[in-house]
Amino acid sequence: MINQTRVSEFIIIGFSSIKEVQIIFFSVFLIMYVFTFTQHVIIILVIHLDHRLHTPMYFFIINLSFLEISYVTVTVPKMLSGFISGIKTISVKGCFSQLYVFFFLGTTECFLLTAMAYDRYLAICVPLHYNGIMDTRTCIKFTGGCWCAGFLAPLLPTIFIFRLPFCGSNVINHFFCDSPPLLKLSCQNIDSIEVINFVLGSLILLTSFCLTMVSYIHIISTILKIPTKNGRQKAFSTCASHLMIVIIFYGTTIFTYVRPRTINAFDFNKVVSLIYSVITPMINPIIYSLRNNDIKQALKKMLTPVCM
Template structure:
């Protein structure tokens, strides 16, 4: 049984509407980013190839938890089968882990683009980019396997109530058996390796990026270089900050409400903001978006002209 947020019906309705709007915004924003990258030739670069994968991950990441949460809020039926719970936990961490690796690749891509501009196109060719992304997805699939298998073999002989709105690993570990010290340590170690190794690669990339930018003589050149990293840096700060607070720390004891609030922020709210951050702070995306709107408007005007010509011809007949 998932406790969710509240048993009060009025509050559940308000939360349902709020989370539904956030989820729709997440889908529309990320689908728009995917469509722009697919159809705009100016965005067919390694940077946007990684962003395209990141948008797919954001959709998958939120879809793992939000539709189920909306169903629970709407129906009030909080029961979930054991197998469904483990499956939700596995895919939540699969997509989350892969996001960390993709964000690290995006930082590495910006490092090569700014620090080695003459060699960038040769290094970050299509084949190498595909290998990096496939490696990230495979790693994301492998990381949660051992915790999922270990949890599936635990007795779960006590309480069946999960004080959360989805099957997160922390609450599941607490219910699995009386002695969870070694499992807690193992999951903390895995989380630390994934999060901190990705963060280390991103940090090293930005140290070299900032060092290279400061050597640029013109202020316009420095501003342009910084602007290519601003969106990625904003997302990294928000995503890593909340997840480190949630997972790369000792057990939070009984502070479930704080854990749920933080989980809502990084698993529901942040994915809705990411497309806005990339569209509002990235000039190439804004130009591609304006071009797409103009092209669509021209198509509508062209169809309108054709329709008026047909109507005029029919009236003459």
């Protein structure tokens, strides 16, 4: 028999209940969070302070950095507090707020990565028309569209999940409030909501991934036409790094959300979710910015007066 008492809070299991292991996890995730946060803040400050970097590409990078600071802050601090205090409960409203904001930011990142790939396509494949097409107004429209679409897309699924009755177990086998483990806790038929999630997830993830890949295919085709070997190698190095991050991000998110039914192996799902929600935001600054010579020079210029 299902316990008909409505739950007032959820318990987020996280990764381990052993105190010694939790301390290790706390240290590792704290280092990762601080490292991620610091990298993105440095990138935002460097681009903001150096007027030479006030170009469309770096405008998109600032948005990506701000987005990923928010992205990791939605889940990691709550997880860290659970490791230290041992209190792993979260209110129902707090859980669904975390769920919505997480999907809002994740969806925005999908659209933003697509816009960034298109920006690089214009810069590399049609450089003579780039400044005419990608002006300040167009950049604002692109980024504004990404944020607005990201805000609206998860609204309906979150409302549907929020209206579900949760009258059985209140234990979430995850490290944050994610939709697959939440749906498993409902004492109502969830087939229609799973279909909505599947269709919407497929539409957002597969469409943005395909558009991003089309841009990179054209970029690679253009790079192959570069006459010098050194020029091709340098361009391929940057392009391959970007492409690797895109494939990791989309590969893990598509595996998690684009499937007709939830998979019960939540321990494996937690590892996959960790890749796109914590590890990818930590790696992105290195791939997109800190390996960039313009960013390096601007950072060196900004630090020189401090070191003197």
